[in-house]
Amino acid sequence: MPSERPRRRIPEATVARLPVYLRILGEQGDEGVECVSSDRLAELAGVNAAKVRKDLSYLGSYGTRGVGYEVAYLVYQIRRELGLTHDWPVVIVGAGNLGQALSGYGGFGQRGFPVVGIVDVDPAKVGTVLGGVRVRPIDELTQIVQSKRVNIGVITTPPGAAQDAAERLVKAGITSILNFAPVVLSVPRSVEVRKVDLAVELQILSFHEQRRATVAPGALRPVSGAAPRRTASA
Amino acid sequence: MPSERPRRRIPEATVARLPVYLRILGEQGDEGVECVSSDRLAELAGVNAAKVRKDLSYLGSYGTRGVGYEVAYLVYQIRRELGLTHDWPVVIVGAGNLGQALSGYGGFGQRGFPVVGIVDVDPAKVGTVLGGVRVRPIDELTQIVQSKRVNIGVITTPPGAAQDAAERLVKAGITSILNFAPVVLSVPRSVEVRKVDLAVELQILSFHEQRRATVAPGALRPVSGAAPRRTASA
DNA sequence: CCCGCTTTGTGAACGTGTGCACGAGCGCGT
DNA sequence: ACGCGCTCGTGCACACGTTCACAAAGCGGG
Numbered sequence: 001m002p003s004e005r006p007r008r009r010i011p012e013a014t015v016a017r018l019p020v021y022l023r024i025l026g027e028q029g030d031e032g033v034e035c036v037s038s039d040r041l042a043e044l045a046g047v048n049a050a051k052v053r054k055d056l057s058y059l060g061s062y063g064t065r066g067v068g069y070e071v072a073y074l075v076y077q078i079r080r081e082l083g084l085t086h087d088w089p090v091v092i093v094g095a096g097n098l099g100q101a102l103s104g105y106g107g108f109g110q111r112g113f114p115v116v117g118i119v120d121v122d123p124a125k126v127g128t129v130l131g132g133v134r135v136r137p138i139d140e141l142t143q144i145v146q147s148k149r150v151n152i153g154v155i156t157t158p159p160g161a162a163q164d165a166a167e168r169l170v171k172a173g174i175t176s177i178l179n180f181a182p183v184v185l186s187v188p189r190s191v192e193v194r195k196v197d198l199a200v201e202l203q204i205l206s207f208h209e210q211r212r213a214t215v216a217p218g219a220l221r222p223v224s225g226a227a228p229r230r231t232a233s234a
Numbered sequence: 235m236p237s238e239r240p241r242r243r244i245p246e247a248t249v250a251r252l253p254v255y256l257r258i259l260g261e262q263g264d265e266g267v268e269c270v271s272s273d274r275l276a277e278l279a280g281v282n283a284a285k286v287r288k289d290l291s292y293l294g295s296y297g298t299r300g301v302g303y304e305v306a307y308l309v310y311q312i313r314r315e316l317g318l319t320h321d322w323p324v325v326i327v328g329a330g331n332l333g334q335a336l337s338g339y340g341g342f343g344q345r346g347f348p349v350v351g352i353v354d355v356d357p358a359k360v361g362t363v364l365g366g367v368r369v370r371p372i373d374e375l376t377q378i379v380q381s382k383r384v385n386i387g388v389i390t391t392p393p394g395a396a397q398d399a400a401e402r403l404v405k406a407g408i409t410s411i412l413n414f415a416p417v418v419l420s421v422p423r424s425v426e427v428r429k430v431d432l433a434v435e436l437q438i439l440s441f442h443e444q445r446r447a448t449v450a451p452g453a454l455r456p457v458s459g460a461a462p463r464r465t466a467s468a
Numbered sequence: 469c470c471c472g473c474t475t476t477g478t479g480a481a482c483g484t485g486t487g488c489a490c491g492a493g494c495g496c497g498t
Numbered sequence: 499a500c501g502c503g504c505t506c507g508t509g510c511a512c513a514c515g516t517t518c519a520c521a522a523a524g525c526g527g528g
Contacts, residue, residue: 013485019437023416037505046418050487050508057507065506066494082437083444090436101335102432107416111433112440151443152436175446176439178432182257182341184280192442194435198336198412199345201428202324202386203253203316205410206346208426209385210317212409247515271475284478284517291477299476299523 014055022078029071037068089150093165094157095120095135103131117144145172152176159183248289256312263305271302323384327399328391329354329369337365351378379406386410393417
């Protein structure tokens with residue numbers, strides 16, 4: 001029995017890829033595949049095979065040389081490493097467009113992150129039901145967080161309200177925040193913040209589009225027929 | 235007149251931060267601030283001051299020693315570098331929860347990315363109006379892309395439909411894709427893809443939560459009072 | 469006009485991440 | 499039982515990104 005503990009610190013870059021491997025392995029498992037090689041997994045994940053092996057080696061030596069990785073076992077190990085052996089309930093602050101969409105999107109709960117509460121400052125929004133959860137006033141945030149043992153908060157407020165939302169979440173006892181507002185949050189060092197900024201993503205795409213235009217001055221898109229060769233990509 | 239051209243290749247990490255600087259500079263400008271130092275900008279952006287200076291130095295020498303950076307001029311330079319001197323119209327494929335939220339979210343158009351079209355395969359969704367744009371059948375995608383000169387497509391379909399959506403976008407002439415579906419897209423090398431995967435973000439937070447729990451076995455959260463000291467963070 | 473204060477711009481050191489290439493180990497067929 | 503082919507695990511070199519530390523350069527005051 002390999003009760004080997006992952007001594008090594010896992011690099012952030014690897015942590016960010018493990019969820020991708022996990023999803024793919026889950027799909028393979030559903031299709032009845034019992035074993036995958038690093039080459040196959042790399043192809044499906046759109047990355048280098050050596051990277052896959054190195055990433056997985058941080059979890060321990062769970063592959064079999066000459067054969068590959070047993071899907072079910074690997075899924076179990078990755079889930080354990082990511083802390084997905086139990087659900088992580090989340091609260092959403094901000095019942096605007098995005099907050100509504102996220103709570104309505106069932107994929108959240110399916111992947112182990114059930115939305116157990118949505119709060120908003122706007123009394124007009126309180127009481128409406130989104131994806132099976134009733135919107136509640138923001139004063140009840142602390143009560144929700146503590147009664148449901150919530151560690152993760154999601155901010156989907158307008159920019160101006162985001163810092164206040166973060167402070168309320170922290171005060172309520174939250175230790176991780178996923179921030180959709182285009183604002184740099186100021187929180188205690190002990191709280192982990194990740195941000196998702198759609199405008200930033202689009203501006204990065206814009207940069208590459210613009211560069212393409214200036215480097216190759218073939219101004220007008222060729223609007224050529226179908227896609228030529230294709231490659232796996234992020 | 236410093237008609238200096240940015241000879242140097244700009245690192246990806248820098249490109250990803252420029253939009254943040256740009257937003258902050260815009261806010262400062264609105265508040266009447268005319269000049270900022272790298273220290274101040276770093277504080278507002280939650281990064282290291284040296285990083286700010288190095289990032290900005292890739293654009294050219296646009297600061298004044300002993301003084302700082304002129305806000306308006308720097309805004310102009312960053313916008314130019316990011317290709318934001320004109321609007322980039324976008325099309326959205328998938329009028330589900332998220333697609334609706336994105337088109338309803340006005341901040342898109344405000345930041346130079348007007349949504350000029352939404353398409354869906356579901357006839358039931360076609361015809362409804364979201365954020366001022368009518369949902370149209372997916373067959374009209376190519377026509378929209380070409381008549382409106384669209385370069386950027388956004389995929390907000392369910393996972394199973396994402397690859398098809400990508401292929402249709404590519405065929406229509408799109409060269410950049412922002413993908414919200416939890417799927418690795420296969421596209422020609424010439425097409426730039428960025429992905430935003432909410433489940434991945436949550437799983438990364440989960441990893442750190444779990445690690446926290448195993449390293450410091452103080453199991454129960456102290457639920458201490460207010461936030462102690464705070465630091466700028468991402 | 470010169471001096472000292474401030475802040476930029478950047479070389480150099482360090483740390484993190486990537487990819488190659490190859491040894492080590494496993495299974496299978498004979 | 500043995501060798502052969504396959505795939506994992508990893509040392510190493512390289513590229514990328516971050517941070518430090520300091521010289522160069524502008525501004526203001528006397």
